[in-house]
Amino acid sequence: MGLKKHILVIPGDGIGTEVTTWGKAVLEKIAKDFGHEFTFDEALMGHAAIEATGSPLPDETLAKAKASDAILFGAIGHIKYDNDPTAKVRPEQGLLAIRKGLGLYANLRPIMLFDELLNASSIRPEILKGTDILFFRELTGDVYFGEKKRSADNNTASDLMVYSRYEVERIAVKAYEAARLRGKRLCSVDKANVLETSRLWREVVQEVAKRYPDVETEHMFVDNAAMQLIKNPKKFDVVVTANLFGDILTDEASQIAGSMGMLASASIGDGTGFFEPIHGSAHDIAGQDKANPMASILSVALMLEISFGLQEEAKRVTNAIDKVLKAGYRTGDIADSSTDKSKILGTTAMGQKILE
Amino acid sequence: MGLKKHILVIPGDGIGTEVTTWGKAVLEKIAKDFGHEFTFDEALMGHAAIEATGSPLPDETLAKAKASDAILFGAIGHIKYDNDPTAKVRPEQGLLAIRKGLGLYANLRPIMLFDELLNASSIRPEILKGTDILFFRELTGDVYFGEKKRSADNNTASDLMVYSRYEVERIAVKAYEAARLRGKRLCSVDKANVLETSRLWREVVQEVAKRYPDVETEHMFVDNAAMQLIKNPKKFDVVVTANLFGDILTDEASQIAGSMGMLASASIGDGTGFFEPIHGSAHDIAGQDKANPMASILSVALMLEISFGLQEEAKRVTNAIDKVLKAGYRTGDIADSSTDKSKILGTTAMGQKILE
Numbered sequence A, B: 001m002g003l004k005k006h007i008l009v010i011p012g013d014g015i016g017t018e019v020t021t022w023g024k025a026v027l028e029k030i031a032k033d034f035g036h037e038f039t040f041d042e043a044l045m046g047h048a049a050i051e052a053t054g055s056p057l058p059d060e061t062l063a064k065a066k067a068s069d070a071i072l073f074g075a076i077g078h079i080k081y082d083n084d085p086t087a088k089v090r091p092e093q094g095l096l097a098i099r100k101g102l103g104l105y106a107n108l109r110p111i112m113l114f115d116e117l118l119n120a121s122s123i124r125p126e127i128l129k130g131t132d133i134l135f136f137r138e139l140t141g142d143v144y145f146g147e148k149k150r151s152a153d154n155n156t157a158s159d160l161m162v163y164s165r166y167e168v169e170r171i172a173v174k175a176y177e178a179a180r181l182r183g184k185r186l187c188s189v190d191k192a193n194v195l196e197t198s199r200l201w202r203e204v205v206q207e208v209a210k211r212y213p214d215v216e217t218e219h220m221f222v223d224n225a226a227m228q229l230i231k232n233p234k235k236f237d238v239v240v241t242a243n244l245f246g247d248i249l250t251d252e253a254s255q256i257a258g259s260m261g262m263l264a265s266a267s268i269g270d271g272t273g274f275f276e277p278i279h280g281s282a283h284d285i286a287g288q289d290k291a292n293p294m295a296s297i298l299s300v301a302l303m304l305e306i307s308f309g310l311q312e313e314a315k316r317v318t319n320a321i322d323k324v325l326k327a328g329y330r331t332g333d334i335a336d337s338s339t340d341k342s343k344i345l346g347t348t349a350m351g352q353k354i355l356e
């Protein structure tokens, strides 16, 4: 009855190693408790891969990724490249290349709130309470992947923002399918009053909308969406948007939820799924046993549910986190003035608590 | 001793007419009280101009704009175009064309808080209190003005995101000059880990930074900025960013301040300055005497200060608004549960109160 699954762990950079350790431990525990057989492999990506091989995404990593049933990823990036805009090889290229290489065109980011953490947000609790948003960010198109150029004199730079009909359609369909199973409301975000790509986006979403008459569709400009998310986050159910707008809005929304360290994302397409916390590599706290492992563990819950169809196992994981929070345990990033100091735990102690 | 100035009023669409009426009335009052001579003309732009002339920016409007000392603008846009992504002529083209036509490359948006309105925001007052940000949004470049294309089969659309060195440099200089006179901190926002235009942006800002060693410079990715604005808005002083990122972040920041109806912006370049509320045309409440005229009146304060160098006159205007707020008067958009119902005023009554 148990499933056999092969999982690739890519710790990446900074706190990636610490947090994926606990994600993996939770997978092992679930396998044991539910009688599944999960095997693991590990691979390099990002700064760690550049140091070891010169490439942010070694061929071996992509090959292992394609051969696995799901990927648990940590984080990417290194401060050294951020301040050197002329660097030719950059850690982030690894992430972009694996998204493209695996055809991960849909990035799902659930923005959900643990009641215990309502006070960790800078938004008023009464505005926040009840917020439950599922973002669908397009992940393999847009200005991220369009042609990049420098003029010969080095004085002009350009990036091509580009979308094709099928790219918009397939993510719109995924978003509508999800909306149908949730609150039956979909908000498509674009900048159709200025951008041609957005006008194509809106045309296609309007067409797809006709196939989902049971879902209520709204079109919103991105500047307005950035406001509405703060003003009234509860009004959103499913949000679908382009790669760049999604990058900005999902990070904004995660801060609304007040808990970067608590949010996970799933990137899916037609092949292997890719699961990661939304937080970054946080080099400032790396190796200090301070990182919050819960986003990595929640990524595991998404993997169990989305890639393996294991609802009950996923529920077990989120329940464990819920229980630990209800018992008052916190990592530093989600502690507030009312937290019992003795219940502020490091990465290891928190990972252990959740396993128990 | 008095100044002679010629001001063009462009009401635009929706509530634009109502709110500019009060901006103009305040200018007339200031002229009378301080012995200046302000003359006025009016012109069409946006949907109103399309209806009357077929063009969103008639030649006559641009000519009048160039010939005036400052422009007071209302709002632009019409819902009818928003739902028709295939429309060839659009109100917003008028706004983009006048920005380009007048060379308005710098959009200044002060995000300031009136203590009386701390409760109008969805952000906790303790996070908000003390926030004072000045945005410099680049306004005549970026993906807004790069080439837009549709493939012959209509299935692919593109917009070119493009920046040249001089465009980044001139806005960076303006932002650094302002930072020097304020908190001496500048945050430049880009997406240099992905975009070539952002890498050029960062290079140029790093160069300009050397000329302002007294100003502390920080570079931040746009996704992170969208979060930090909510998490800790107080940490920002001057923010400088590209056109598209600025569009999103300034709207987000205005909502943080909780008072779209209270924020004004100044667009400047080498010629005539252009002053407008940041709110939109709000067709749903147009013509109902419900719109908040304060952002238009605060636009007038920015005009007096920036275009005419009239500090004292500008101060008189902001003080008048302060006084009306302190006395408990509110328009519907900024009223909260603690507001005395009898002090909720319409556009006309509020305009009158401020004039007094």
Ligand SMILES: CC(C)[C@H](C(=O)O)[C@@H](O)C(=O)O
Pocket: A076, A077, A092, A095, A247, B193, B194, B223
């Ligand atoms: C690291 C970076 C390239 C990436 C992105 O912009 O997509 C990150 O911000 C994300 O959201 O996953």
Ligand SMILES: CC(C)[C@H](C(=O)O)[C@@H](O)C(=O)O
Pocket: A193, A194, A223, B076, B077, B092, B095, B247
């Ligand atoms: C109306 C629209 C074209 C405009 C923009 O995107 O610049 C508006 O949102 C603004 O911020 O002034």
